[in-house]
Amino acid sequence: MDDGGRLTGAVVVYSDVTGLVEAVAANEELVSNVSHEFRSPLNSILGNIDLVLEDSDGLSALTVQRLGVVQRNSERLLALVSDLTLEASAALKVHPKRTDISGLVETSIGSAQAQAERSAVALVADVPSPLWAFADPLRIGQALDNLVSNAIKYSPDGGTVTISAAGTENWVKLVVRDTGMGMAPEDAAKVFSRFFRAESARDAAIPGAGLGLSITKTILERHGGAIACSSDLGGGSTFTMTLPVESAG
Ligand SMILES: Nc1ncnc2c1ncn2[C@@H]1O[C@H](COP(=O)(O)OP(=O)(O)O)[C@@H](O)[C@H]1O
Ligand SMILES: [Mg+2]
Structure with a gap:
């Protein structure tokens, strides 16, 4: 599924983030701080989209569809941030x-x-x-x-x-x-x-x-x-x- 790639008029975030990831991963401390700072606004965005979509009776189908694109891309960003956060913890200590x-x-x-x-x-x-x-x-x-x-x-x-x-x-x-x-x-x-x-x-x-x-x-x-x-x-x-x-x- 291509998230909204076929939606006319919607702003779409594309999937080639590898270059970005490589560049950012060069500085572990920066990554760790940036990832952490990204997490709470992203969670706020996702929480509010959830609330709007739960009560979507007054919204047009197109609006709901566009919010779905926003939701999926926010989830992708959050997943990327999680990966970067883990990756940045170079020690990656385990306490079995x-x-x-x-x-x-x-x-x-x-x-x-x-x-x-x-x-x-x-x-x-x-x-x-x-x-x-x-x-x-x-x-x-x-x-x-x-x-x-x-x-x-x-x-x-x-x-x-x-x-x-x-x-x-x-x-x-x-x-x-x-x-x-x-x-x-x-x-x-x-x-x-x-x-x-x-x-x-x-x-x-x-x-x-x-x-x-x-x-x-x-x-x-x-x-x-x-x-x-x-x-x-x-x-x-x-x-x-x-x-x-x-x-x-
Ligand atoms: N369950 C799966 N089925 C098919 N391909 C998979 C599966 N899990 C992982 N892969 C392949 O392995 C690659 C690396 O996975 P991963 O490190 O989780 O990165 P990402 O999911 O972000 O691409 C994926 O891009 C995909 O090509
Ligand atoms: Mg994966």
């Missing part, structure tokens, strides 16, 4: 502790629900409860949010996103699978590189900066875990995170 992964999955599904409904994507969780791992709940929550929001974003025609998990004695495997557009296997091998975007995503004009997965990989590695991707063009994608059950040291 005994954590119930099923609770994190529930939270992540809750926060992705609105995005999923808008894209006609069904969210399914198949996770035993409780499922203990040695994880930083904040960071692994962010990793999950990244994978789930990607899974929805790259399913432009709807579909199903399934989060499943299983534990062995030493490892917990957390799998996010979608039935979306997928990508060529040679692209799947590169998705964890900074700024990399698969041809399928660029062809479909789905906006993004190519930062989320590189951050996600760093988070998993700081836990002594790992992340892998397998995908086929048109055949959906599967991301598998592996986390230790116990502290290594």
Whole structure:
């Protein structure tokens, strides 16, 4: 979906932000401060758009449509700011502790629900409860949010996103699978590189900066875990995170 690209008379923000991101990412402290300062006005914009759209009876269809464009672009900006904020925390410290992964999955599904409904994507969780791992709940929550929001974003025609998990004695495997557009296997091998975007995503004009997965990989590695991707063009994608059950040291 191209947000409003076909709308006559609407102002549209385009998706090629990579140059901007590269330039800005050069100065971590600046990025961290700027991102922080961007967040609250953006949240205010989004909150007020929500309120207007909830009570849109007196508005014309065109106005509602244009507000939808404003809303989606504000959400994109907020997502970019989140990626930059995380990226800028060079230390990206993790504080792992005994954590119930099923609770994190529930939270992540809750926060992705609105995005999923808008894209006609069904969210399914198949996770035993409780499922203990040695994880930083904040960071692994962010990793999950990244994978789930990607899974929805790259399913432009709807579909199903399934989060499943299983534990062995030493490892917990957390799998996010979608039935979306997928990508060529040679692209799947590169998705964890900074700024990399698969041809399928660029062809479909789905906006993004190519930062989320590189951050996600760093988070998993700081836990002594790992992340892998397998995908086929048109055949959906599967991301598998592996986390230790116990502290290594
Ligand atoms: N679930 C998915 N299905 C298909 N392609 C994906 C999926 N997740 C990630 N990708 C590809 O990997 C690239 C990198 O992802 P990411 O780092 O999250 O950046 P962004 O989503 O901002 O482009 C994406 O641009 C896309 O090409
Ligand atoms: Mg992403």
